[in-house]
Amino acid sequence: MTLFKNPEFEFSALLALGASGQRSGEVGEVLTAVNAINKAGLSAQTYVETFRKLGDRLMKAPEGGKSDRETRRFRALRAAQYYAQALFFVLGSDDPGNEEELYKSGRGAWDTFCGLCDPAPVTASVPYGKTPLPVWFFRPDESGRRRPTVILTNGSDGQNVDMWTYGVAAALDRDWNALVYDGPGQGQLIFVDRVVFTPRWENVVTPLVDWLVARSDVTADRIALTGLSMAGDLAPRAAAFERRLAALVAMPGCLDPWLGFPAEIRKILTPNKQETNDVWNKEVVPHLSPAEAATLKKRFEPFSVPAMLAAREGKVFTDFYTPAKLIQSMAVTDVVGHIKTPTLVLDYEFEQFYPGQARQMFDRLTAPKEYVKLTAATGAQLHCSPMAPQQHCEVVFDWLRETLSGG
Template sequence: MTCPSRSRFNEDVQFDYETRLALGSVRHGGADAGEVLATAAAVADGDGERWFTAWAELAARTAERAGHSAAEGRTVSARDGWLRAAGYAGTALVAADAVAGPAGRPAELFREHRTWFDRFLRACDPPAEPVSIPYGDTTLPGYLVDPPGGSGPLPTLIANNGSDGPLSSVWTMLGAPAAARGYRVLLFDGPGQQSMLFDRGVPFRPDWEHVITPVTDFLLARPGTDARRIALAGVSQAGYWVPRALAFEHRIAAAVADPGVVRVVDSWWHQLGPELRGLWESGDRDTFDGVLREGLAQDPALAATWHWRARPYGIDSPFDLLTEVSRYDVTAVADRITTPLLITDPDGEHFWPGAARELYDLLPGPKRLVRFTEEEGAHLHCEPMGRALFEQRVFDWLDDHLTLP
């Protein structure tokens, strides 16, 4: 995979992209530009172990300073430090599967990441409310964040995470700009995401309506929720989950897919290539698994990326994994979507190139395709460094669709 750009922060494509995400989060306090650039420069050769260690150490230092500020009653400094610490820990965890030594290091860092993010949300004004959303015979953990000064029935944004990003990134990408515009925000972990994966071992599921419908039920049972103004926005792989849910859940007033995704498995085939795809399509499970595992054994960086992306599915066999991922396809149900849907389409989309337009063309109802270009500096998957432009275009559209007559 390649990401078109005029400069690179890292030799590794994924680490280069993660650096851009961290810089984009500066807009809402998720990072400090100087800290990001200094740390990125120290690990510019793409080594996964060094990446994890450098960002984890920065997270720990930042959290330690936040703790000192909290002990001295310096609420703003502590709050800001907790968010940056959580963000840096999330950046480190991208390389979790490249870490040698004790297997518990990434798990321990994940727990610290959530502790720091929880402290940040509790220090907000008003403090966020931890919630448990009924889901089958268990619950989904989350937070309800009210906007400053918000009262009465409020528009609510359900912020839907992607495949592997930290919840702190969902906050800076969707939650913070929504709260700044007067929305109540619901952050949550769905199956296969964050605490549901790392703490409970619950894998992804393709039928995301069975997630969003309980989430919507939960919101509608809450006082202060305006039933006519519930929006759903999703980033990265949630560009599939959002339209999939909308095909069955029709109480959402407006939604955003950033970017549009039709078939999740396409992002895997872009990296694996046509020969491996042909072998998989032949149905020869044992040969496919053997060839792929041999290739992963010879390329530690690719192996780390593969295991990180495969982890939320909970499937060991590469053949069976790709068979499962192939179920994540919105084609057969897209004609059921009637909710107004905004789809982002950035230049240089390297996971699902062309999918935004394909999804747009499949939709029968109200829709809008929004381009983000390299000339604007808002290119690449989820517009990592074009956040102000993203917020202006996307939230202005949401505001228009959630304004009551």
């Protein structure tokens, strides 16, 4: 399936299209938007404008009558998806300074959706350093019965709506609890609070586990942790040190996020900060195309507040060294062997960002483990199976059920 000739736009749109299976997208809406963008001429500007307007429209009452609670709920969820689509490319648009406002539009749609759920998720702020973590705790009902719980971890550029697609809906269908959160470098913490990623993800997950085990509706010895996209690095890092987790899923397994960047970008980094930044500013930045610059702005912003703020002003960041070293420090190659938690490692045919790393992680694990590769034979190829999140969740939750029940 080809929606756009550009692979970045193609992958993002496929995520929106695939999300339709979990009601966090709509095939007709996405394809209509794709047609409009192609007709206008594919660019960050046309993509952002089209999906933002679609989100705005869904947050209003539909034509032809008053909408009921369920209609408003899932219109808001789809709006959150479309705002997230626009947010991803806004730094390459004509109005990059609109990034925080666009994030807040998507967050508002997500919060509207959550408020209309029955029951609504419990919301809280879990202590973490100087900036607490916002959490949304979904339950199948308000009976207070103890249940297995899955902590869903997003990657470097996902939004909360992606956690609905890749876990919340599946957990609720199986009578499980699900916890969604923004960690450093994600959602509210990066776009509003300006807190970048940390390589010590156990310091993020441990307070979440503390919060969960204190609840009377959580089975304390049946808490699982999943990590989507770059969180296939973050979640294993946490599990290497947080021993109360009963199961771990890396989607996909990622040992070293820095290797997910192009080789020609990685070679810029040297042990010398001044030398590195001189090469970046004098030899690289002047030759970047607008599209290349936009991609690098987006990929570096969760690791550098100055990079994010420069991008919002339409500029390329000047300090390459600092965020590059942070990304480099997030490798988990040396700690995977410490994981004791039973682990499922997912891999994808035609994985674009971390090819080969899932198998390498699986081989390094000494804990009980399983490796599953999702393929093009069932439409589940590419990073995170964008066209097949239902299949993805079936694999993950079947394994979780078997693992947490003891086989």
